[in-house]
Amino acid sequence: MRIRLFVLVVIISGITSAGKAQSPVANQWCGYTGKSAWLDWYQMHRDEIVKDRGADTTWLYVPVTVQIVGDNSGNGYFPFENAIRALCEMNENFAVAHIRFYFVPDDAVRYLNNSAWYQHEFSGGSQLINQNKLPNRLNAFVVGDPAGNCGYAWQNAIVLGKNCSGANNTTWTHEAGHHLSLPHPFSGWEGFQWNYAQPAPDEIGGHEVEKTDGSNCYFSGDGFCDTKPDYLNDRWNCNSNKESTILQHDPNGEEFRSDASLYMGYADDNCATRFTEEQIEAMRFNLYDEHESYINQTPPFTEIDDDAVVGLVSPIDSQYVQYNNVTLTWNLIPDAKFYVVEISPLPSFSPRVFYQVFSPPTTSTTVKKGLLNNWNMHWRVRAYNEWDICQPYDNVQIGVFRTKNLTATNDLERLVLAELSPNPVPGGHPAVLNITSDESMDVSMLVADAAGRVCQNQAIRLSPGENSIGIPTDHLSAGFYVVHMHNEKGSFMKRFVVTD
Numbered sequence: 408m409r410i411r412l413f414v415l416v417v418i419i420s421g422i423t424s425a426g427k428a429q430s431p432v433a434n435q436w437c438g439y440t441g442k443s444a445w446l447d448w449y450q451m452h453r454d455e456i457v458k459d460r461g462a463d464t465t466w467l468y469v470p471v472t473v474q475i476v477g478d479n480s481g482n483g484y485f486p487f488e489n490a491i492r493a494l495c496e497m498n499e500n501f502a503v504a505h506i507r508f509y510f511v512p513d514d515a516v517r518y519l520n521n522s523a524w525y526q527h528e529f530s531g532g533s534q535l536i537n538q539n540k541l542p543n544r545l546n547a548f549v550v551g552d553p554a555g556n557c558g559y560a561w562q563n564a565i566v567l568g569k570n571c572s573g574a575n576n577t578t579w580t581h582e583a584g585h586h587l588s589l590p591h592p593f594s595g596w597e598g599f600q601w602n603y604a605q606p607a608p609d610e611i612g613g614h615e616v617e618k619t620d621g622s623n624c625y626f627s628g629d630g631f632c633d634t635k636p637d638y639l640n641d642r643w644n645c646n647s648n649k650e651s652t653i654l655q656h657d658p659n660g661e662e663f664r665s666d667a668s669l670y671m672g673y674a675d676d677n678c679a680t681r682f683t684e685e686q687i688e689a690m691r692f693n694l695y696d697e698h699e700s701y702i703n704q705t706p707p708f709t710e711i712d713d714d715a716v717v718g719l720v721s722p723i724d725s726q727y728v729q730y731n732n733v734t735l736t737w738n739l740i741p742d743a744k745f746y747v748v749e750i751s752p753l754p755s756f757s758p759r760v761f762y763q764v765f766s767p768p769t770t771s772t773t774v775k776k777g778l779l780n781n782w783n784m785h786w787r788v789r790a791y792n793e794w795d796i797c798q799p800y801d802n803v804q805i806g807v808f809r810t811k812n813l814t815a816t817n818d819l820e821r822l823v824l825a826e827l828s829p830n831p832v833p834g835g836h837p838a839v840l841n842i843t844s845d846e847s848m849d850v851s852m853l854v855a856d857a858a859g860r861v862c863q864n865q866a867i868r869l870s871p872g873e874n875s876i877g878i879p880t881d882h883l884s885a886g887f888y889v890v891h892m893h894n895e896k897g898s899f900m901k902r903f904v905v906t907d
């Protein structure tokens with residue numbers, strides 16, 4: 408009952424504070440708007456709320472729609488597959504809080520094309536959020552540049568920079584923490600310049616500064632007492648004790664180092680591994696109180712059978728395929744909604760030369776770009792759905808195929824891949840013949856004009872890998888020419904044009 412009354416107070420204070428909503432801080436790692444009125448209220452009544460709530464380990468489920476922003480032409484999208492991974496990693500980080508994120512059924516991802524949103528200042532960010540925010544879910548927008556930040560949580564949405572959203576980046580976790588009311592542990596120090604060799608000032612942002620002995624911890628910094636003092640408002644690295652390498656001094660001159668293990672601090676992503684108990688309690692109560700619409704929905708709860716493997720139909724078993732026209736075909740499995748298809752020259756799948764997400768009923772795709780000739784290529788398909796977001800790699804079929812130039816009529820053509828550029832070439836500028844070869848070999852190269860007259864003749868030694876051969880054109884008049892390459896394995900030719 409008491410809790411309900413508090414809620415009413417918050418609604419009223421929420422309305423008054425909405426009118427003077429702060430803008431995030433630009434050109435920081437995270438654009439953070441400062442402690443919310445809700446958190447101030449919560450921390451003021453924390454002891455009563457926690458006592459009232461008692462032990463609560465109910466799982467809380469948060470629906471998410473990811474909106475991936477590209478420029479006006481749809482370039483620059485963050486791959487949806489990486490958003491699946493980001494949500495999976497977020498679930499690992501929030502598991503201790505018994506909070507789990509899932510994609511809204513049949514509305515997991517949307518795409519927006521707008522250059523002013525793709526790379527924005529806060530006015531563009533505000534427009535992006537307010538024109539596209541969807542009800543009853545966590546709205547996550549992924550853009551090229553969120554106002555110079557890695558990300559920010561603002562206007563009831565989170566906005567993530569795609570360059571800060573890679574594997575093991577904690578940006579999504581950090582911004583979701585803000586969304587669920589958590590401040591930075593160094594709250595109040597955002598944008599503040601300080602010489603950390605000096606004792607900290609007694610007050611900052613109207614609050615007494617948190618000290619190493621714990622004094623002021625309930626009303627300064629993040630207002631949590633199980634997070635230590637932290638004044639570091641720029642990105643910092645940690646030592647082997649997961650503390651800042653930078654030494655700071657509290658207002659009494661006591662030396663200390665910041666705790667690098669907190670997701671909500673600015674330590675490098677590889678240092679951060681946890682939320683504290685007080686942070687977890689605040690996020691959970693924030694979900695019950697400010698985001699009831701999230702947790703009142705029933706997630707789909709549909710797990711994909713752990714033993715189900717997406718069967719690869721073709722190409723498999725080192726089959727030869729045309730290197731610039733490969734059709735991959737796979738089988739569907741029950742309950743899967745997203746199939747991530749990946750191709751790599753290496754069995755480790757790093758680097759990948761192709762990756763894309765497909766949804767049923769699609770069971771095949773044709774890849775025309777990015778595959779090298781004369782290579783063993785590996786491919787795999789992993790299946791997900793809106794609920795079952797994390798998939799291990801160990802239970803997956805890997806298909807192997809070998810790329811060839813199957814349209815070649817002789818062995819030389821099959822063994823090498825040749826590109827001539829520029830074409831046409833302006834007279835006086837060299838044309839360049841790039842030849843990728845499987846093996847080292849000698850070839851004869853001759854250049855002939857349209858009438859068959861030989862203009863140039865030379866012997867060339869090709870090395871395995873890429874070879875770059877310049878063809879000077881200063882002595883060639885404008886017209887059509889042919890480059891012939893031949894040796895005992897066969898021959899091929901390339902046509903080119905010299906212009907005035």
Ligand SMILES: [Zn+2]
Nearest residue numbers: 437439581591
């Ligand atoms: Zn932040």
